[in-house]
Amino acid sequence: MYDMNVSTIHTIQNEGLLGSVGNTPLIPLRLLQVGAVEIFAKAEWHNPSGSVKDRPAAAILRAALESGELGGGRVLLDSTSGNMGIAYATLAASVGVSIHLTLPANAGESRKGILHAFGTKLTLTDPLEGSDGARRVAAALAAEQPDRYFYADQYSNPANWRAHFETTGPEILEDTGGKITHFVAGLGTTGTVVGTGRYLREAAPGVEIVAFQPDGPLHGLEGLKNLPSSDVPEIFDPLVPHQILEVSTEAAYAMARRLAREEGLLVGPSSAAAAVAASELAQRLDTGHIVTIFADSGLKYLDQAMWSET
Ligand SMILES: Cc1ncc(COP(=O)(O)O)c(C=O)c1O
Structure with missing residues (x-):
């Protein structure tokens, strides 16, 4: 079991590059707004090495x-x-x-x-x-x-999910002024969903935690896992997400092109998949303030097929 509660959170001290991790911008996704449902993405490529990791x-x-x-x-x-x-x-x-x-x-x-x-x-x-x-x-x-x-074994190391419990979760609550209604994130090592989800469940109990995974074992969503066909990471806690959605590689690649061409956001495939999951969720709501994670930018994926229409 984990041994943290919201009151034990401490801010990262200034320790050179280690201290410059986090506090990434929250960007509204105008393209994906449906009526009174707004979607925001945390732009994790602003971290020193360019990703949420x-x-x-x-x-x-x-x-x-x-x-x-x-x-x-x-x-x-x-x-x-x-x-x-x-x-x-x-x-x-x-x-x-x-x-x-x-x-x-x-x-x-x-x-x-x-x-x-x-x-x-x-x-x-x-x-x-x-x-x-x-x-x-x-x-x-x-x-x-x-x-x-x-x-270090990131799949079983509790410091993985704790990083999100201590930083990603509190940042999102602060960035949204407490308005967040749904948190959407993909499953890889599951640290993002487990840590941020645990924090939000404690600090803002009304928030729904929505995880997503690729829709099958063979996919092009780097960084993500289809859990039923993978070794399930030890840090995964199935009680954290309220629901788990599935996203196809094709839908994510089409979304990556739209985000680049219509929103000016050049993101990687897992971020595009996050936008697909958030957008699908938005269609089912009347009102909401959805926050998702854009794990990295598209710059490392320029040699991949996703930028061309098939
Ligand atoms: C691009 C990208 N997206 C999503 C994830 C998944 O995050 P997590 O490992 O916290 O589940 C990763 C993890 O490596 C990643 O590299």
């Missing part, structure tokens, strides 16, 4: 530095589908910690290019086994050399 990466690093688990020159080891790796690479460099990541070999070239620029030690894993396979390889490396590595 700076929040858990900062929290995991800070917790491990404070507990001494990263002492004695230990290397931070984790698996990633890309963004968490870029967040670790950025923030770990800023505090002088070395990292080793496992990443599915079919991760986008721009992600691999960014990690290469940071000089990150990478082990590429079987593309057919996806993020679950990368996690199994990281666990095996950690078991082989326990003294060399601090195995």
Whole structure:
């Protein structure tokens, strides 16, 4: 069980790059407004490494530095589908910690290019086994050399969801002046939904927590998981979301083009999927103030098919 309540929240102190994570802008999505239902997106690419994953990466690093688990020159080891790796690479460099990541070999070239620029030690894993396979390889490396590595394991590390409990949730409540009625977010490690959802359930009990996932095992929504066909992350708590929607890759890609061309927002596929889920929810409401998360920008996905009509 978790041991935090709303009154224990503390603000992130100014600690260089680690202290510049969070406090991202909340943008109204004019395009998706339906009658009296408004939708807002938290623009997470404003974080130092360009995605929402700076929040858990900062929290995991800070917790491990404070507990001494990263002492004695230990290397931070984790698996990633890309963004968490870029967040670790950025923030770990800023505090002088070395990292080793496992990443599915079919991760986008721009992600691999960014990690290469940071000089990150990478082990590429079987593309057919996806993020679950990368996690199994990281666990095996950690078991082989326990003294060399601090195995961060974002799927089971409570600092992942706590980052959102301490930062994303309070920011959203403040940004909306308490007006939020629904929170919509995608499921990857599930840290965003679990942490933000737990915070909002405690601090604003009327808010409905709406999670979404890709509609099948094979999808193009990087960073997200179709839970029924995946290893379910240990930090996932099925009691947090009130409902779980499904989004197709095609609908998300079409939305990504609309957001770019009609709203001026160049976002990644999981953000576009969030807009689809929020928009579907909006059609069913008479009034509402929906907040969703735009996890990253479209800049890392320019080589993908989503920008062309099929
Ligand atoms: C682009 C993107 N969207 C969404 C998510 C899902 O967030 P979470 O891991 O908090 O469930 C991730 C996670 O890596 C991501 O990279």
